[in-house]
Every structure is written in structure tokens, then in C-alpha cells.
């Protein structure tokens with residue numbers, strides 16, 4: 524039988540050493556090596572949009588499109604949406620962590636969605652009280668129960684056409700949500716690894732799982748290490764979208780909204796127009812970043 528060489532565009536859905544699993548537009552997945560000049564580490568990573576030549580069920584990555592974003596942990600390209608997952612109970616929600624993940628997402632210029640999971644464990648009023656500040660900040664908020672299938676269909680619709688990654692503490696329900704969004708998600712991950720004949724390996728490689736029309740979700744949590752490195756504290760206020768509509772009223776440009784005179788953000792908190800909890804947690808994070816920044820050398 525003649526071996527036909529085809530040229531395709533696709534997306535790298537898993538990358539292990541020099542073996543890249545590429546999903547093609549027709550639904551096939553092919554195992555690819557990289558063309559010579561793309562053999563260096565990091566030249567082709569999970570999430571990359573690539574051009575491949577395919578012969579049978581094997582291929583060669585010929586080209587990599589410029590990345591719109593790149594995360595370090597896990598190593599993944601072109602993520603556009605961070606999905607912050609926090610349980611409403613068991614374990615109790617850490618809004619401090621929600622805010623930190625949102626700050627990181629804003630810093631990476633990702634869209635962010637906030638999911639409060641385990642809505643089955645709390646009263647509706649409680650769920651509203653906890654989630655309202657995030658809706659007010661402009662984030663899409665979803666109240667879900669992964670185990671009872673509540674809210675997961677709506678979340679799935681909003682993730683279609685996006686490349687997203689779940690972030691949040693252990694126990695929040697990330698794996699359960701992933702399985703509710705993509706039936707058999709945990710099994711499919713194992714499947715991809717199996718093709719590479721690595722069996723159960725201790726190293727976990729991030730994979731993208733298909734979700735709806737050209738939507739992809741990473742199967743491993745993002746932003747697990749919440750270090751802000753040597754972030755300049757002056758960059759922090761701009762990462763709070765809920766502050767934005769007030770900052771023009773601050774007397775000083777570059778106002779850190781702490782003890783400066785005529786601060787419109789502080790004023791908005793006092794008037795109840797800005798969530799006091801968000802603001803208090805902002806001040807704590809600002810202080811932490813300042814201390815780290817002063818010690819950076």
C-alpha cells in the first residue's frame with residue numbers, strides 16, 4: 524500500500540521527551556518526533572499549535588506557531604483561561620488562596636473563572652455570600668457540585684473553545700470536576716501515557732483533554748506553587764480588576780491604596796462599594812510582596 528504523506532495543523536496534547544502526541548483537526552492523534560531544529564528541550568511543549576507531516580499514524584513536527592502564553596509549572600503553552608476551583612466546605616474555602624491565584628492569572632494575562640464547588644454541602648445564602656465579591660469583581664462565577672452534577676453543564680459550555688487549566692488546593696474537587704466535564708478523564712490520561720509504552724510512570728506529564736468545539740483542559744493543576752518571586756509591589760494593584768473603576772479617583776498615580784491621602788479605593792471600601800475582605804487580603808498580600816521585594820538581592 525502506498526504511504527501517503529499528509530500535512531496537517533494540530534495541537535500538542537502531550538509531550539514526553541522527544542515524543543509529542545498531536546491531535547489533528549479530524550480527531551486523530553498521532554505520535555510525532557520533532558524536526559531537527561525543534562529537538563531542543565522546550566521547542567515543542569504541550570499546548571503548542573503545530574504543523575505536522577503525517578505518514579500513517581506517525582508524524583513529524585515541522586513548525587510551531589508563536590505562543591500566546593506559557594506557564595512554567597506545569598510547562599504548557601497557549602492556555603487562555605485559569606479556572607480557580609475552591610470548595611465551599613470540606614475543606615473550608617480559603618479566599619486568600621482564591622485571590623492569590625487570581626492575581627497570578629492576571630499576571631499571566633489569562634482570563635479567569637471562579638468555581639465554588641461542593642455547593643451541596645452549604646446553604647444557598649452562604650454560597651452567595653462567599654461568591655458575590657468575585658462576581659462583583661467581574662469574574663464569571665460558577666457554583667457547582669461535581670459529585671451531583673450541579674452547574675457542571677454550564678461550566679462546560681463556558682469552557683468550549685478555550686484552553687483552560689484548573690487551579691486550586693488539594694481536596695477542592697478538581698479531579699472530580701474534570702471527570703464531570705469530560706467523562707472518563709482520569710482514564711484517558713492513562714491511555715495517552717500507555718501509547719508511549721511508559722506504563723505507570725512516577726513523573727506526571729501534563730495532558731490536554733478535549734472539551735467541546737476546539738476546547739482543551741489540562742489534566743494537571745496549575746499554579747500549585749504560589750510564589751510571587753520578585754514581583755514589584757507597585758504592580759499589584761493593577762491585578763485587582765474590582766479596584767480599577769475607583770483608581771482614577773485616587774489623588775496619587777501609583778497609589779497603593781493603603782495609607783495614602785484621598786485614596787478612592789479605601790473610600791469605596793468604607794462606603795461598602797468594594798468588598799472589605801478582598802481589600803484586607805490585598806493589604807496582606809501587598810505587605811508580603813513588599814517584604815520579599817526588599818530582600819530580593
Ligand SMILES: Nc1nc2c(ncn2[C@@H]2O[C@H](COP(=O)(O)OP(=O)(O)O)[C@@H](O)[C@H]2O)c(=O)[nH]1
Pocket residue numbers: 640641642643644667668669670671691692693694695696697698699700
Ligand atoms: N460533597 C461533595 N464532595 C465532593 C464534590 N466534589 C468532590 N468531592 C469530594 O471531595 C474530595 C476531593 O475531590 P478531588 O476531586 O479528589 O479534589 P482535588 O484534590 O481538587 O482533585 C473527594 O472525596 C470527592 O469525592 C462535591 O461537589 N460535593
Ligand SMILES: [Mg+2]
Pocket residue numbers: 697698699
Ligand atoms: Mg486531584
Ligand SMILES: [Zn+2]
Pocket residue numbers: 770773774778779780781783785786787788789
Ligand atoms: Zn488609592
